[in-house]
Amino acid sequence: MTPLLQFENITLRHPSLERPILLDINYSVQKGDCVVVLGANGSGKSSLLKLLDGRYRTNAGKIILKNKNILSLSARARAHCIHTLTQNAQDNLFLNLTIFENYQLIQKRNKADTIDSLADYLYSFNPNLATKLDVLVARLSGGEQQALALALAVLYPPEILLLDEHTSALDPKTAEHLMALTARIIHERHITALLTTHNVNHALAYGDRILALKEGLVHDCIERNDKQNLTAEMLMARCY
Amino acid sequence: MKRILTYISLISLLFIAGCDNNKHTTRSNAPKPIQVGIIIPIEHPAMDEITRGFEETLAANLKQPVEFQVMRAQGDINLQRSMILQLQNKGVDLYAPIATATTEMTAAMIQDRPIVGLAALLPDSTRAHRQLALVDDEITPTQIIQFIHAVYPAKTQLTLVYSNNDKMAPQVDEAVAAGKALGIQVDKRMITALPDLYSIAQSLSPQTQGILVLKDVLVVSGIATLSQTANQKHIPLISADDGSVQNGSGFALGVKEYQIGVEGAKVAVQILQGTPAATIPTVKMTKLSVFINTKALNAQEQDIAAIEKQAAKDHYAVVDVTNEQVGTLK
């Protein structure tokens, strides 16, 4: 089976840095995979995701999405295929618009029954959201904001969902809750996801596969079958 | 929020107090003076001179007492609109706006009271259904050329320096035509920016017998440059306003701003005595003045007596502005 997403010899440099941010990365992702990307700060994991959503451009190598070079996609087409969530609410949502307005911007058609169905839909992500459709997103708590961002991200499931440490700005309990919710949604809806985190427990619990980066190089790849035998400590030792 | 409400209520209180003040002044027992509103669009000594001429002449020529409301709009059209509305609210009997745009605004806003536009030129069609009289302060280039010819009958070559302002083009054409009629060849030299003036001053035709400048803001602001050339070549530098004479031009045929006010006041008297404003033809300035700068004329080696003699012959007042304060540049 051809992979959904394929990184081929990806190299990314920044003019001000001597060492490449990413060097000769080769990796492929199958449809439905939830890949956790681990690595220390500066290992290049966020950069890898930014290459996908168009915020960065590769210096060498290519990224193939569904048999197409990702650079050949229009911004619009790419936006339909790839959706990113980060830890910063302003990257995910329009803070000075209401929940309903954020929804309207994502939504493709003007449906008459939107308000009720939206409330129902959001209730399953976070019950608080359902009653706050007319509230500015900036007024929501961090947990509510991220839950909303997730809900809107999977409203029209993208080919690939990028989760760039999307829980790391939250308190541990809320983060745990959001992570579990994210994993459940991803698996229920068979969404292909690339997820970066520093939490090895999350990586073990929710990732199908693990990609460890170190100083811009692929340091380790852990496949589905190897994962069962690993403990958090062992993973820590292997990846950092 | 509290603070804002405080501001608002404070200001409103001030207003109410202010409105009350106005009522008290109008309720006095003395015979009601005629109220005249003067609207000055922007701060300028020339505007003050016009105002002074208007006020003094009107007060002297009117039997009834007259009260002037002088409004200074500081170059802000919103403020100017407010001021005209306020004059209207005060029930002013006659409006005297200065300059064309101010007159236009007053005429557009006020239909039921006479208006005397000072230093304003509007086509007669605009006066058709309005109580609008005008005092036009522009003198024609022909008048200037004719005066030059009378002072210097032997001169056949003049250089006219002007800027690329749309307002200047018809005046320049008129000057050339007027010169041709009198056997004077007028060389046209156009500048687009102030620095051009220097190179033009350096490259004047050697045959030229005089430099002429019209009422041209850009050229007048660089008059000192031309003055130097005139001094070197011992030819007269002639202009059309008193400000440029103070700054180094030899002499000018022009209008005293004070006189514009005087003419306006005469029209106002006629209107207040019952003549419909629209029937009074636009007043052209006939009482011209010759402004001279003796220091500059001496430096240019010109015969002051000849100029004064011709001025007397044409009944023009001679005004020596040599030692007047520089700064009334128009």
Place this chain on the structure above:
Amino acid sequence: MIALLLATLTQSLTLIPLALGINLSYTLLRATDMTIDGSFVLGAGVFAQLVTMGISPYIAFLAALACGAIAGAFTAFLQNGGKVDPLLAGILTSFILYSVNMAIMGRPNINLLSTPTLFSAAFAHSLTLGWLSVALLIGLLVVAFYALLQSRLGLCLRAFGDNAMLLSRQGYNVTTLRFTGFGLNNLLAAASGAITAQIIGYADIGMGVGMTLIGIGAIVLGQHLILPFVKKHYLRAGSELLAAFIGIALYFFILNGLLRFNINPIYLKLLLGVLLALFLRTATQKASLT
């Protein structure tokens, strides 16, 4: 007092489209668009020049609107292609517009006193009818603007101002939105200019000076007074409109009031400036608290 209110009303009326335009750029797009100083004159100039040439005032008015939109599009183009900061792009365009306006008008001042305009027939009939016809046109513009705010385009413009980056990542064409936003905002300013020229009887090359500042001051003032009372966000578009009206009316109320209080006009601008500064200051304090 009634005279004061009437003066306030008639003066505010002509500047309402301008206030709406500034509402669009300042509140929705979150950019201080200085183009308005120039496009206000552009609207007045194009209208005045065309009607003096004998063209129907209706066509002249539409042409004035179109020219305003083009000026705005040029500002957007500078921001887009030239990567110029929005504030600078606006200043640059209004700088260029001075020459353009001069070229279009052919002279610094065009007199409209004896030229048929949109309102001349109505004003010739009676003053009330004249002002009613002005109010009708303004009302039309307001309704159209309100419809825009409530539309999906309005939402996109608001989202553009909030987070253009995210909007672009969601697959929206940010460039088109920028052109639309700045075009509409300057179209409204040009409408205000063309209407003002008809009321004051002329178009003048210098009539736009300081219009942006007055507009922004008025909008901030109005929003500061109105928005704290509006809890429901679906009422936001309406309350923003109301804020624009109240702000501009308050500005002229204060201006006319200060005049009536016989304040030396030399200090008038100082006083108005200090007042606006106070409002702006409290506005930012409020903003930093939330």
